[in-house]
Amino acid sequence: MxxxxxxxxxxxxxxxxxxxxxxxxxxxxxxxxxxxxxxxxxxxxxxxxxxxxxxxxxxxxxxxxxxxxxxxxxxxxxxxxxxxxxxxxxxxxxxxxxxxxxxxxxxxxxxxxxxxxxxxxxxxxxxxxxxxxxxxxxxxxxxxxxxxxxxxxxxxxxxxxxxxxxxxTPAMLVQPVHAHYKPLGSGIAIVRVPPQLAELIYRRVFANSELFPKDIDQILRNKLNLGTFMAIPKSSLSHWDPKGGVLPYSYAILSVWNTKEVFKLQVKGVSKLTYACCAGSRVLDNLMPWLSIPSIPNFFRKFGVYFLFGLHMEGKGASRLMKSLCAFAHNMASDDDGCGAVVAEVGQRDPVREAIPHWRKFSWAExxxxxxxxxxxxxxxxxxxxxxxxxxxxxxxxxxxxxxxxxx
CATH class of the missing domain: 3.40.630.30 (Gcn5-related N-acetyltransferase (GNAT))
Known part of the structure; x- marks a missing residue:
C-alpha cells in the first residue's frame, strides 16, 4: 500500500x-x-x-x-x-x-x-x-x-x-449446515466449471445487473473461491459442449467462497434453554441421520460460512436445478469441519431468491x-x-x- x-x-x-x-x-x-x-x-x-x-x-x-x-x-x-x-x-x-x-x-x-x-x-x-x-x-x-x-x-x-x-435492500438467506447430506434432485448432473468458462458465462448473464465487478476474473481465480458449479439435466450432458461457449437450454450456476479462511463468527448471549434445544437437535441428527432432522449447528463456538455468489438460472425446471445446486454446496460445507452455514445474498426481485433454500429464523429479508x-x-x-x-x-x-x- x-x-x-x-x-x-x-x-x-x-x-x-x-x-x-x-x-x-x-x-x-x-x-x-x-x-x-x-x-x-x-x-x-x-x-x-x-x-x-x-x-x-x-x-x-x-x-x-x-x-x-x-x-x-x-x-x-x-x-x-x-x-x-x-x-x-x-x-x-x-x-x-x-x-x-x-x-x-x-x-x-x-x-x-x-x-x-x-x-x-x-x-x-x-x-x-x-x-x-x-x-x-x-x-x-x-x-x-x-x-x-x-x-x-x-x-x-x-x-x-x-x-x-x-x-x-437485498435479502440475506442463511442455511445452517446439518450433519446429514441433502439429497440432489434425480436426473440432475453437477458439473464443475473452469474459471475461464465461468468468467465468460458471468460476463454474459450479469451484463445488465448492478455491481458486477469488472475484475471478476480475479475473484474466480482467488484461492478463497472453491469453484464454480453448474447444475444441468443429465439428458443435456451428451450433447452439451462447454468448450463451444454455448449454454444448455436449462441450467443453474453459482460459485462458492470460503469466508472461514478470513473470519469466523460466534453467537453469544443465548439462554440455557435455547442452548440445550440446539444441542439436542444435533444429537438426534447424529444418532438418526435417516430422519433428516433439521439440526442447528453449534453456533456457540466459532464457526465459518460458505458464501454463494454469482447465482443465476435459466430454462425449464431451473428452480429445481438451483435447489439441487444449493444442496450440493451445503454438502460441500458439511464435509468442511467448522463450517456452520451456507449464505447467499440476492436482490429482492431476483428470480433465484425463491429457489434458494434457507431458514427464515436465521435470514433477514432486507x-x-x-x-x-x-x-x-x-x-x-x-x-x-x-x-x-x-x-x-x-x-x-x-x-x-x-x-x-x-x-x-
Missing part, C-alpha cells in the same frame, strides 16, 4: 483523536483487541462476535485498492476506532450508447468499529469522513455501505450525519445498502461512467444485484 496520508490532513481535535492509516507493526495488537471487544447485535439480545483471522486488514486484502484507518486517543495513542475501505469498478445496471455495460468506480466501506467507552464522541463520523477523503483522492465516484435495517446507530450515522441515501455521491462521474472513452444522480435516484432496470464475496 503506497498511499500515505499527510499528517496535516488529520489534525488533533479537542477530543485528542487522531485518524491515520493503519500501520501493522504499530497497530496490529491494538486493533485486534478492539475488534475482540466489539460485538454485533442489540443490547439484551444474542449477539454475533466476529473473529478476524490473520492480520486485521485481511477483510480487504483481496482487493487491489484498499485502505484501513485507525483512530487513536490520548497521549498513549490508544486505538479506539477502526474502519476499512476499498475501491473497485462495477456495473451500474445501465448501458452506454454503444450497448456495452456502463461502469462506475465505487468505494465500499466496511468494518467500522469504535470502542464502547469512546462512542458518542464523533469518532465514527471522523473515520467515515477521512475514508471518504481517501476514496475521492483515488477517483471513486460513489461510496456505499451495508447494514441491517434494524441497526439504528449505523443508519443514523451514515444517513443522518454523513448524508448517505438508502439505496438497495439488508440495507446506503450510497453517497462523492464526485461527479466522468464519461470516459471506454464508456465508463454515467450521470451519478440517475443511478442513485432511479429504480434499477435490472432485478439482479451481484454481491461481491470480497465485501463480506
Amino acid at each position: 503506497s498511499f500515505k496520508i499527510a499528517a496535516e490532513s488529520f489534525p488533533v481535535t479537542p477530543l485528542e483523536v487522531v485518524v491515520r492509516e493503519y500501520d501493522e507493526d504499530r497497530d496490529k495488537a491494538g486493533v485486534e483487541e478492539l475488534e475482540g471487544r466489539c460485538e454485533i447485535g442489540q443490547r439484551g439480545k444474542p449477539s454475533m462476535v466476529t473473529d478476524l483471522l490473520g492480520d486485521p486488514i485481511c477483510r480487504v486484502r483481496n482487493l487491489p485498492l484498499r485502505v484501513m484507518l485507525v483512530a487513536e486517543y490520548g497521549e498513549k495513542g490508544e486505538i479506539v476506532g477502526v474502519i476499512r475501505g476499498c475501491i473497485k469498478t462495477v456495473t451500474n445496471g445501465k448501458k452506454t450508447s454503444n450497448g456495452i455495460p456502463s461502469y462506475e468506480k465505487l468505494a465500499y466501506i466496511l468494518g467500522l468499529r469504535v470502542s464502547t467507552i469512546h462512542r458518542r464522541l464523533g469518532i465514527a463520523t471522523k473515520l467515515v469522513q477521512h475514508l471518504e477523503q481517501w476514496c475521492t483522492q483515488k477517483g471513486a465516484n460513489f461510496a456505499y455501505m451495508a447494514t441491517e435495517c434494524t441497526n439504528e446507530a449505523s443508519i443514523n450515522l451514515f444517513v443522518k450525519k454523513c448524508n448517505y441515501l438508502k439505496f438497495r 439488508d440495507l445498502w446506503c450510497i453517497k455521491k462523492l464526485a461527479p462521474a466522468k464519461q470516459e472513452a471506454n464508456g465508463e461512467g454515467c450521470e451519478p444522480l440517475d443511478w442513485i435516484k432511479s429504480q434499477s432496470s435490472s432485478s439482479v444485484i451481484f454481491v461481491d464475496p470480497r465485501d463480506l
Whole structure:
C-alpha cells in the first residue's frame, strides 16, 4: 500500500483523536483487541462476535485498492476506532450508447468499529469522513455501505450525519449446515466449471445487473473461491459442449467462497434453554441421520460460512436445478469441519431468491445498502461512467444485484 496520508490532513481535535492509516507493526495488537471487544447485535439480545483471522486488514486484502484507518486517543495513542475501505469498478445496471455495460468506480466501506467507552464522541463520523477523503483522492465516484435495517446507530450515522441515501435492500438467506447430506434432485448432473468458462458465462448473464465487478476474473481465480458449479439435466450432458461457449437450454450456476479462511463468527448471549434445544437437535441428527432432522449447528463456538455468489438460472425446471445446486454446496460445507452455514445474498426481485433454500429464523429479508455521491462521474472513452444522480435516484432496470464475496 503506497498511499500515505499527510499528517496535516488529520489534525488533533479537542477530543485528542487522531485518524491515520493503519500501520501493522504499530497497530496490529491494538486493533485486534478492539475488534475482540466489539460485538454485533442489540443490547439484551444474542449477539454475533466476529473473529478476524490473520492480520486485521485481511477483510480487504483481496482487493487491489484498499485502505484501513485507525483512530487513536490520548497521549498513549490508544486505538479506539477502526474502519476499512476499498475501491473497485462495477456495473451500474445501465448501458452506454454503444450497448456495452456502463461502469462506475465505487468505494465500499466496511468494518467500522469504535470502542464502547469512546462512542458518542464523533469518532465514527471522523473515520467515515477521512475514508471518504481517501476514496475521492483515488477517483471513486460513489461510496456505499451495508447494514441491517434494524441497526439504528449505523443508519443514523451514515444517513443522518454523513448524508448517505438508502439505496438497495437485498435479502440475506442463511442455511445452517446439518450433519446429514441433502439429497440432489434425480436426473440432475453437477458439473464443475473452469474459471475461464465461468468468467465468460458471468460476463454474459450479469451484463445488465448492478455491481458486477469488472475484475471478476480475479475473484474466480482467488484461492478463497472453491469453484464454480453448474447444475444441468443429465439428458443435456451428451450433447452439451462447454468448450463451444454455448449454454444448455436449462441450467443453474453459482460459485462458492470460503469466508472461514478470513473470519469466523460466534453467537453469544443465548439462554440455557435455547442452548440445550440446539444441542439436542444435533444429537438426534447424529444418532438418526435417516430422519433428516433439521439440526442447528453449534453456533456457540466459532464457526465459518460458505458464501454463494454469482447465482443465476435459466430454462425449464431451473428452480429445481438451483435447489439441487444449493444442496450440493451445503454438502460441500458439511464435509468442511467448522463450517456452520451456507449464505447467499440476492436482490429482492431476483428470480433465484425463491429457489434458494434457507431458514427464515436465521435470514433477514432486507439488508440495507446506503450510497453517497462523492464526485461527479466522468464519461470516459471506454464508456465508463454515467450521470451519478440517475443511478442513485432511479429504480434499477435490472432485478439482479451481484454481491461481491470480497465485501463480506
